[in-house]
Amino acid sequence: MGKKERMAAGATIEAGNKSGRNKASAMQTAWVLNLLTDLAFNLLIFFVVCASTTPEKGRPQHMPSASKDKANETKSQTVEVALTRTTVTINGAEVASKDFTGKLKELLDVKTKPEDRIVVVKSTKDTPYRHWIRVTGMVEEAGGVITLQLEEEKEITVR
């Protein structure tokens, strides 16, 4: 084998090695890309799930019991808040929404025992929930303990 021939053979082997190395590195790159895509996809799902299940916000409300008769028995000691569709009254006197907490606080501050701080909430049937929840929130803010007074069902017999 001449010198030129030997050089040519060497170049072929080197080229072969190079193409093998290229193939291997291409495969490795594809594998890594595959992993990265999986990872990105998983992260995407994770954050979408986190965003969609935002915790709900709520207000716990402790209510001793919904009473039909007890409210009448203790009427003289407790504060009565009456709600209609748009108005709110404290012990029969209509109060503006902005003054409600202050006035109720004045009435409740005199009472030291928790059982005396009961506020009987009575609402007409057409009182919307948004109005009721605002007022009961203010009652709690003033330090009152809410008790509902429900209207008794009247049975009417039709002959």
Place this chain on the structure above:
Amino acid sequence: MRFQRRKLGITPPYVSMADIAFNLVLFFVILAKTQDDSHIVWEPADAPGAKPAPVSRVSISVDKDNRVYFNGKQAGVRDLASLVEKELANLNPKDRAVLLKIHKETLAATFEPILEAVSQAGGEVVHVIEDERK
């Protein structure tokens, strides 16, 4: 003549396995956490004092058309007390929260009997509301 068995050159795809396991965990966590009540159309009322609601086994919803749902299924108000009682049986007082998702325009004629039923069943009422900024 004895032939030697060829060893199989298969390695389990550990990375993909981890992906699958992670996806399964996510799937079951979501399943366990969410009660499907996405079909109920309601708008929460705005009120101050909202805190993150506790995890609860019971939710009662009232939609825009005044229909009452117990854990995503339509129910009658008269049956609520017994349904809540059954669901909360053997639970600690701490875990007796009942989420109330009441549409803001619902009238007292509908929501007051619900409050009464929850109170009768010994549930702790949690009103789901939108926090109102003062």
